[in-house]
Amino acid sequence: MTTPVVLYEEEYGQLKHVxxxxxxxxxxxxxxxxxxxxxxxxxxxxxxxxxxxSLASLTAGNVAATDGLAHLIGERGFPVLSHEGERDNxxxxxxxxxxxxxxxxxxxxxLGLVRLRxxxxxxxxxxxxxxxxxxxxxxxDMGIGFDSPFAxxxxxxxxxxxx
Amino acid sequence: xxxxxxxxxxxxxxxxxxxxGLGGKTxxxxxxxxxxxxxxxxxxISLATETDRTLFFDFLPLDLGTVxxxxxxxHLYTVPGQVFYDASRxxxxxxxxxxxxxxxxxxxxxxxxxxxxxxxxLNLKQxxxxxxxxxxxxxxxxxxxxNVVSTHDLKAELIRKEEPxxxxxxxxxxxxxxxxxxxxxxxxxxxxxxxxx
Numbered sequence: 001m002t003t004p005v006v007l008y009e010e011e012y013g014q015l016k017h018v019x020x021x022x023x024x025x026x027x028x029x030x031x032x033x034x035x036x037x038x039x040x041x042x043x044x045x046x047x048x049x050x051x052x053x054s055l056a057s058l059t060a061g062n063v064a065a066t067d068g069l070a071h072l073i074g075e076r077g078f079p080v081l082s083h084e085g086e087r088d089n090x091x092x093x094x095x096x097x098x099x100x101x102x103x104x105x106x107x108x109x110x111l112g113l114v115r116l117r118x119x120x121x122x123x124x125x126x127x128x129x130x131x132x133x134x135x136x137x138x139x140x141d142m143g144i145g146f147d148s149p150f151a152x153x154x155x156x157x158x159x160x161x162x163x
Numbered sequence: 164x165x166x167x168x169x170x171x172x173x174x175x176x177x178x179x180x181x182x183x184g185l186g187g188k189t190x191x192x193x194x195x196x197x198x199x200x201x202x203x204x205x206x207x208i209s210l211a212t213e214t215d216r217t218l219f220f221d222f223l224p225l226d227l228g229t230v231x232x233x234x235x236x237x238h239l240y241t242v243p244g245q246v247f248y249d250a251s252r253x254x255x256x257x258x259x260x261x262x263x264x265x266x267x268x269x270x271x272x273x274x275x276x277x278x279x280x281x282x283x284x285l286n287l288k289q290x291x292x293x294x295x296x297x298x299x300x301x302x303x304x305x306x307x308x309x310n311v312v313s314t315h316d317l318k319a320e321l322i323r324k325e326e327p328x329x330x331x332x333x334x335x336x337x338x339x340x341x342x343x344x345x346x347x348x349x350x351x352x353x354x355x356x357x358x359x360x
Contacts, residue, residue: 005166012170037258038222038238039166039175053205057222057238061210064254065219153230153355155348161227161235162344 005035011132012042018124019101020044026117027109029088033125034059034100041099055102059092063100082111091115095122096129164258165354173234176350177258178343181283182265183275184216184244187304187333191265192223192239194339199225217243220255227347237347244279253286261298261350262287263342265333266321268303268311273320280321295324298349302342304331 015033023031023044030045032052038060040052062081070077081092091103091114101122103114166175180188189209196207205224212218221241228235242252264283266276284294303317318328327345331338 005164007166007168007170009170012168016170035166037164037166037177041168051206053224054208054222057208057224061219061254064257065251068250068254153351155352157230158348158351161230161347162340 005039006136007041007132011128014128015125016042016044018121018128022103022117022121025120026103026105026114028103028105028114030102030104032056032102033095034102036060036063036098036100045104047104059100059102063092063094080115091118093118093122095125099125099129101125165260165350167233171234172232173236174230174354175236175238176260176347176354177238177240178261178263178346178350179256179259180239180241180263180265181252181256181279182244182304183267183272183279184246186244186265186267186272186276186279187302187331188241188244188265189217189221190333191263191302191304191331191339191342192221192241194333194336195225195239195343196223198336198340202226216245217241218248219243219251230351235351237350239343246278249282249286252282253289256286256290256292259287259290259292259297260353261300261346262294263300263302263346264321265302265304265331266317268305268314268317269308270310270312273312276317276321280323298346298353299324299326300342300346300349301326301328302331302333302338303328304333304338306330306337307332307335 019031019033019042028045030047030050032043033041034056035041038057040056043052066081067077079094083090088104088106093101095101101118103118105114180191182188192207196204203226208222210219223239225237225239226234227237240255242255264280287294301321303314305311314330322328329338329342331342333339
């Protein structure tokens with residue numbers, strides 16, 4: 001098993017701040033961040049009844065399939081995807097090579113505005129993810145192990161999950 | 164790849180159900196979905212053809228409860244089993260924490276089982292995983308059919324590393340939750356091991 005991906009509160013707060021501002025600046029309905037494995041990282045917006053778990057998984061599948069297509073035709077990837085609907089639209093882009101940023105917007109915004117705001121937000125998030133990576137590398141070099149909540153888990157704890 | 168979110172106090176793990184076409188992977192997930200309370204599950208997403216063959220993946224998020232203050236969620240995926248969907252299977256395996264191989268016990272599907280298992284090993288290697296080190300469970304499905312290979316012979320052909328083996332009749336639920344519990348337990352114990360516990 002590879003080392004788990006860990007998101008601490010400080011970094012989560014920073015990412016949440018960026019996507020909250022992006023949502024406002026882009027006049028978007030909803031903004032969320034998903035890792036390429038389909039796990040939701042952060043979200044903000046007015047679509048309160050949205051099934052974000054399914055959205056995260058389908059978005060990751062969409063991006064993975066599109067990456068596969070890109071490689072087949074000799075491209076490194078398609079870092080930006082855009083889907084236009086009758087009412088709502090989706091703008092999907094890759095951040096820091098491993099995270100997917102999704103913006104849902106309607107006619108209160110425009111593709112051009114969303115692209116512009118996403119560009120700025122992406123630069124900020126790239127910086128945050130670089131800091132996360134350096135933190136992990138620094139801790140690893142100092143011999144500080146990953147602080148898992150499951151370090152003390154017992155078999156009884158696990159069995160209780162299925163009772 | 165396990166995802167631990169300290170802000171939302173959630174831990175998410177990914178389990179993939181693999182195996183030959185029409186072996187019972189989707190049936191496993193469907194049974195789990197039908198038998199799980201509404202609070203503990205999300206929507207079952209099935210990306211399938213018009214004839215209900217899995218085209219890309221099925222996806223079911225499950226909330227198993229709280230451990231040490233962390234909500235423990237498992238994301239269950241199935242892959243399409245038909246041979247020509249190999250590119251899609253590779254994509255779905257990315258970030259996997261545990262695998263269930265659903266074998267079809269019918270005599271005429273023995274070659275398909277072996278080919279699918281070989282394919283699993285190959286695709287895992289391409290992602291940098293080693294089946295011998297990954298949480299893994301084998302389910303021998305369709306035990307109720309008349310033309311099945313004995314469990315002894317199936318195990319002889321398919322067992323890789325003394326993994327837990329469960330007999331199953333997935334469309335009636337037999338073996339489905341035992342299989343899920345076994346792989347989930349392995350994933351959590353592996354997490355503990357990797358964190359120095």
